Amino acid sequence: MVTIKEIARITGVSTATVSNVLNGKSGAAGKEKTREIIDIANSMQYMPNTLAKNLQKKKTNTIGIITEDLTVFNAPEIVDGIDAYCEENSFEIILGNMRLYKRYNNDFTDTPKHHELTDMMIRSMIAKQVEGIIYVGYHCREINYLPSQVQIPLVYAYCYPGKDIYPSVIFDDEKAAKDVTELLIAKGHKNIGVICGPAASYHTKARLKGFNSAMTKHGIKIKNDIIMYGDWDRISGYRMAARLLDKKVSAIFSFNDMMACGVYEQAAERGLQIGKDISLFGFDNRSISQGYVPALSTVQPPLNEIGRRCAEIILNNINQSKKYSKIIYLPCTILERRSVDVVND
Amino acid sequence: MVTIKEIARITGVSTATVSNVLNGKSGAAGKEKTREIIDIANSMQYMPNTLAKNLQKKKTNTIGIITEDLTVFNAPEIVDGIDAYCEENSFEIILGNMRLYKRYNNDFTDTPKHHELTDMMIRSMIAKQVEGIIYVGYHCREINYLPSQVQIPLVYAYCYPGKDIYPSVIFDDEKAAKDVTELLIAKGHKNIGVICGPAASYHTKARLKGFNSAMTKHGIKIKNDIIMYGDWDRISGYRMAARLLDKKVSAIFSFNDMMACGVYEQAAERGLQIGKDISLFGFDNRSISQGYVPALSTVQPPLNEIGRRCAEIILNNINQSKKYSKIIYLPCTILERRSVDVVND
DNA sequence: CTGAAAGCGCTAACAG
DNA sequence: CTGTTAGCGCTTTCAG
Numbered sequence: 001m002v003t004i005k006e007i008a009r010i011t012g013v014s015t016a017t018v019s020n021v022l023n024g025k026s027g028a029a030g031k032e033k034t035r036e037i038i039d040i041a042n043s044m045q046y047m048p049n050t051l052a053k054n055l056q057k058k059k060t061n062t063i064g065i066i067t068e069d070l071t072v073f074n075a076p077e078i079v080d081g082i083d084a085y086c087e088e089n090s091f092e093i094i095l096g097n098m099r100l101y102k103r104y105n106n107d108f109t110d111t112p113k114h115h116e117l118t119d120m121m122i123r124s125m126i127a128k129q130v131e132g133i134i135y136v137g138y139h140c141r142e143i144n145y146l147p148s149q150v151q152i153p154l155v156y157a158y159c160y161p162g163k164d165i166y167p168s169v170i171f172d173d174e175k176a177a178k179d180v181t182e183l184l185i186a187k188g189h190k191n192i193g194v195i196c197g198p199a200a201s202y203h204t205k206a207r208l209k210g211f212n213s214a215m216t217k218h219g220i221k222i223k224n225d226i227i228m229y230g231d232w233d234r235i236s237g238y239r240m241a242a243r244l245l246d247k248k249v250s251a252i253f254s255f256n257d258m259m260a261c262g263v264y265e266q267a268a269e270r271g272l273q274i275g276k277d278i279s280l281f282g283f284d285n286r287s288i289s290q291g292y293v294p295a296l297s298t299v300q301p302p303l304n305e306i307g308r309r310c311a312e313i314i315l316n317n318i319n320q321s322k323k324y325s326k327i328i329y330l331p332c333t334i335l336e337r338r339s340v341d342v343v344n345d
Numbered sequence: 346m347v348t349i350k351e352i353a354r355i356t357g358v359s360t361a362t363v364s365n366v367l368n369g370k371s372g373a374a375g376k377e378k379t380r381e382i383i384d385i386a387n388s389m390q391y392m393p394n395t396l397a398k399n400l401q402k403k404k405t406n407t408i409g410i411i412t413e414d415l416t417v418f419n420a421p422e423i424v425d426g427i428d429a430y431c432e433e434n435s436f437e438i439i440l441g442n443m444r445l446y447k448r449y450n451n452d453f454t455d456t457p458k459h460h461e462l463t464d465m466m467i468r469s470m471i472a473k474q475v476e477g478i479i480y481v482g483y484h485c486r487e488i489n490y491l492p493s494q495v496q497i498p499l500v501y502a503y504c505y506p507g508k509d510i511y512p513s514v515i516f517d518d519e520k521a522a523k524d525v526t527e528l529l530i531a532k533g534h535k536n537i538g539v540i541c542g543p544a545a546s547y548h549t550k551a552r553l554k555g556f557n558s559a560m561t562k563h564g565i566k567i568k569n570d571i572i573m574y575g576d577w578d579r580i581s582g583y584r585m586a587a588r589l590l591d592k593k594v595s596a597i598f599s600f601n602d603m604m605a606c607g608v609y610e611q612a613a614e615r616g617l618q619i620g621k622d623i624s625l626f627g628f629d630n631r632s633i634s635q636g637y638v639p640a641l642s643t644v645q646p647p648l649n650e651i652g653r654r655c656a657e658i659i660l661n662n663i664n665q666s667k668k669y670s671k672i673i674y675l676p677c678t679i680l681e682r683r684s685v686d687v688v689n690d
Numbered sequence: 691c692t693g694a695a696a697g698c699g700c701t702a703a704c705a706g
Numbered sequence: 707c708t709g710t711t712a713g714c715g716c717t718t719t720c721a722g
Contacts, residue, residue, distance in 0.1 A: 001496075003715055014693040019717060027691060050472045051400040052715035056698050060396070070421045070428075073632070080416050083442050092469075095440040097428045124437075127395045151346075234636045261636030268638045287418070288633040291579045291606030293613045348699055359709045364701060374708070397699035401714050 002044045011037050022048070054129065062092045063314055064125035066118075068138035070097045073286060074303050078136050078157050081307020089315055094130055096121045100138060115145045122147050132314040135159070140170050141202045153317035157310045160327050167317070169309045169328045171301045173203055176332035177210030180253060180281050180299060183334065185218050188343035189251040189279060193226040193244035195237055195263070196255050204229070207255050207283070230259050237262025245270060250343050251279035257286040260296055279340040294338030302330045347389045356382050367393070399474065407437045408659055409470035411463075413483035415442045418631060419648050423481050423502050426652020434660055439475055441466045445483060460490045467492050477659040480504070485515050486547045498662035502655045505672050512662075514654045514673045516646045518548055521677035522555030525598055525626050525644060528679065530563050533688030534596040534624060538571040538589035540582055540608070541600050549574070552600050552628070575604050582607025590615060595688050596624035602631040605641055624685040639683030647675045 004022070008015040013033060020028030021037045029037065040046075054060045065082055067075050079095070086093055098117060125133055132152050137143065137159030144162045156168035184192055194211055196204040208227070215222050226249055230236030237259025244252055245266065254260040260282035267274050274280050275294040282289055285300035309328060317323045349367070353360045362374050366382045374382065385391075399405045410427055412420050424440070431438055443462060470478055477497050482488070482504030489507045501513035529537055539556055541549040553572070560567050571594055575581030582604025589597055590611060599605040605627035612619050619625050620639040627634055630645035654673060662668045 001715095004717095005715075015715085016693055016695095016717075017691095019715095020692090023717085029692075033692095047468060047472050049400070049474065049715050050469075051396050051405070051474055052698090053717080054698095055394070055396040055400055055700090055714095056716045056718085058698065071425050076416045076421045080442065080444060080447070083415075084444060084447070093440065095438065097425065099425060099429060102425070102429070123392060124395075127392050129394065129396055257633065258636065261633060264636070265638045286633055288602065288606060288631055291603065291609070292637070293610045346699095349701095350699075360699085361701075361709060361711090364699095365708090368701085378708095394699050397714090398701080399714095400698095400716090401700045401702085403714065 001049070002046050003049070004046075007037065007040055007044065007046060011040055013037070022046075060092075060129045060131060061090060062094055062128070062130050063132040063134065063311070063318075064094045064096060064122075064128070064130035065134050065136060066096045066098065066121050066125070067136040068098050069100045069102075070095075071099075071101065072138040073284070074158060074301070075136055075138065077303035078307040078310075081304035081309075082134055082157075082311040083307070084304075085308045085311035085315075089311075091311075091315065094125060094128060096125060110145065115147075118145065119147050122150060126150070126152065131318045134310045134314055139201075139203070140173070153314050153323060155310045155314050155317070157306050164325055167313050167323075167325045167328070169306045169313070169330065171306065171332050172329040173206035173332075174210040174213075175329070176283070176299045176301075176334065177207035177253075177255075178214045179210075179332075179334050180283075181211045181214035182218070183336065184251050184253065184279065184281065184340065185214065185220065187251075187279070187340065190220050190343075191226070191247075191249045191251070193228065193247065193249035193252045194255070195228050195230050195240045195244070195252060195259050197230060197232045199229050204255060211253065230255075232256050232258055234258050234262045234265075238266050241266035245272065245278070249278070251281070251340070253281045255283050257282040257284045257289040257296060257298055260289070260298070261292075264292055264296075275339045275341055276344070279343075281340060285335060290337065292339070297337045297340045298335050300333040300335055302332060305330055346394070347391050348394070349391075352382065352385055352389065352391060355385055358382070367391070405437075405474045405476060406435060407439055407473070407475050408477040408479065408656070408663075409439045409441060409467075409473070409475035410479050410481060411441045411443065411466050411470070412481040413443050414445045414447075415440075416444075416446065417483040418629070419503060419646070420481055420483065422648035423652040423655075426649035426654075427479055427502075427656040428652070429649075430653045430656035430660075434656075436656075436660065439470060439473060441470060455490065460492075463490065464492050467495060471495070471497065476663045479655045479659060484546070484548070485518070498659050498668060500655045500659050500662070502651050509670055512658050512668075512670045512673070514651045514658070514675065516651065516677050517674040518551035518677075519555040519558075520674070521628070521644045521646075521679065522552035522598075522600075523559045524555075524677075524679050525628075526556045526559035527563070528681065529596050529598065529624065529626065529685065530559065530565065532596075532624065532685065535565050535688075536571070536592075536594045536596070538573065538592065538594035538597045539600070540573050540575050540585045540589070540597060540604050542575060542577045544574050549600060556598065575600075577601050577603055579603050579607045579610075583611050586611035590617065590623070594623070596626070596685070598626045600628050602627040602629045602634040602641060602643055605634070605643070606637075609637055620684045620686055621689070624688075626685060630680060635682065637684070642682045642685045643680050645678040645680055647677060650675055 004015050004018045008018045133154050136157045142162050154166045160168035228240035241263040282296045282298035285298045289296040349360045349363045353363045478499045481502045487507050499511045505513035573585035586608040627641045627643035630643045634641040
């Protein structure tokens with residue numbers, strides 16, 4: 001690796017001059033010398049050592065991203081958004097992936113082991129002199145384990161801290177669910193079944209709230225026996241759909257696309273056509289949901305935008321002394337496809 | 346940020362001693378001093394500056410990953426595999442995402458602009474002193490633009506260089522397609538329609554080769570009019586399925602799950618049942634393919650394993666002088682689900 | 691306009 | 707067992 005020192009020796013000037021010239025400081029050297037230095041640098045494929053540069057400048061223009069699990073469907077798009085914003089603002093990213101799914105098996109986020117891992121990753125990033133950290137959750141929830149020794153801006157994406165110390169960006173589950181419900185109501189559906197995720201899930205609670213408020217607003221009584229709880233997996237959608245269809249609902253709002261999948265299966269077995277005999281809405285807009293027959297209506301969370309906003313907040317918090325620290329709710333997009341129709345009595 | 350110097354001042358020893366103690370060099374200081382230094386460091390939350398450390402050691406234990414597009418379905422899993430292997434071997438990763446899809450629109454990988462971007466990313470990583478680079482393609486193909494000035498090990502994942510200069514890890518398209526075809530043949534299918542991707546695609550060519558070899562091996566004549574070319578998208582699957590079904594094929598092998606999606610649609614419209622009237626195989630094992638009704642049989646590419654192998658090769662190439670530089674083909678897993686059945690005459 | 695000198699935070703000889 | 711010294715590659719005063 002050729003260094004500034006080497007170039008200085010060859011061109012017969014000081015390292016300072018080489019540095020200045022290469023950094024475009026006008027008048028750092030005479031016209032001819034300037035040319036010569038640049039030419040030599042190019043021909044030797046000189047490349048500044050970022051480590052040395054950053055060490056000296058005490059500034060890395062880098063933020064760290066910690067993903068709970070990069071292979072979860074929402075993560076790449078969020079990271080992509082962060083990356084895009086950073087690039088536009090001349091910042092770089094360092095990625096740390098916890099790989100929670102493969103590392104442990106299931107519920108792990110509130111164990112000492114996980115806290116230790118979190119601390120380790122944060123420490124390691126701080127050691128690398130990142131100027132801020134974005135923590136990307138694998139599903140939305142309240143994070144109660146807040147690492148202590150973080151002296152740099154920290155932002156949560158797709159999850160939020162229990163206390164108001166750090167900012168976070170999530171999407172508006174409640175509003176989206178309300179919108180979906182109203183759309184269904186507008187189509188004449190009154191007997192709407194719901195397949196939630198686990199009762200304790202933030203998503204479940206927020207979406208249920210939205211559902212309830214829409215129903216109430218339109219004066220429709222909610223029977224308790226049409227609210228089912230699944231586990232986000234296809235099979236549970238299949239099972240809950242059975243119960244719901246027994247109850248003759250005219251529409252089903254599944255809180256994710258996976259479970260909606262199971263509804264298709266259940267309906268097929270009963271000879272019922274989705275989008276005709278029964279309307280169906282999902283949530284997440286998984287890439288293939290559009291390919292179901294008929295295409296699944298669903299809710300698209302603003303993943304890329306979550307990333308961008310997080311990055312924006314982090315960069316602002318890095319540059320300003322007053323830190324922003326609230327929860328930001330971004331709106332979702334409702335995608336109506338062939339799986340819903342007006343009620344058919 | 347507290348430094349070694351600060352701790353040295355407080356404890357009244359030299360920075361060298363603090364460094365030695367903190368790095369666990371036995372006998373770096375007396376028992377008591379050792380304790381004191383460690384205690385002070387802990388209480389002040391001392392954290393070594395990785396930049397300074399790496400600069401001095403001229404070793405970063407870091408490799409760079411360049412993804413053509415992190416949001417493409419295969420990328421996160423490959424990155425995950427690389428990350429896992431690196432973690433097990435005390436290496437860190439730096440991620441650079443080209444965001445090809447959003448940056449340009451479609452075919453872009455052989456434009457000067459893209460070459461420039463590639464060079465820039467590689468230069469930037471080398472500047473950060475990574476010890477090796479893994480380039481993750483967004484789809485498998487021959488990469489003919491090979492950056493020149495790369496003095497460190499470079500490995501391609503999910504794509505391969507035209508010349509034998511750098512190693513690469515891809516999966517065995519041909520073998521997988523052959524296996525699928527033989528499976529179909531074993532179930533009595535002779536009249537098998539194929540929906541390929543674009544004719545120029547590596548995937549198309551390799552899979553077609555596997556298909557042909559299986560058919561030939563079993564003495565089945567291949568009619569040219571049952572080989573259709575789509576564009577990987579659902580709609581094209583839908584269209585090609587129409588032509589194929591007109592020709593009364595008993596099975597369809599779609600070269601990806603998306604297009605298989607379209608086959609479901611087309612079959613539904615014609616009142617044909619997948620897995621009964623017509624057998625269907627996809628490729629990719631997209632997460633939701635399992636949720637089709639009936640579940641789609643498909644091929645699972647060894648994405649995580651591709652990542653792991655790339656990382657393994659890179660770390661080996663970093664440590665050894667003899668560099669490995671061939672293409673490695675990893676086997677896929679055939680997933681037989683309800684969408685295929687024995688032929689039904 | 692130019693360069694000598696100092697030093698970012700850390701480690702690795704090597705001498706005491 | 708301990709500390710001095712030198713320096714990784716770079717930038718940045720500041721004096722000539």
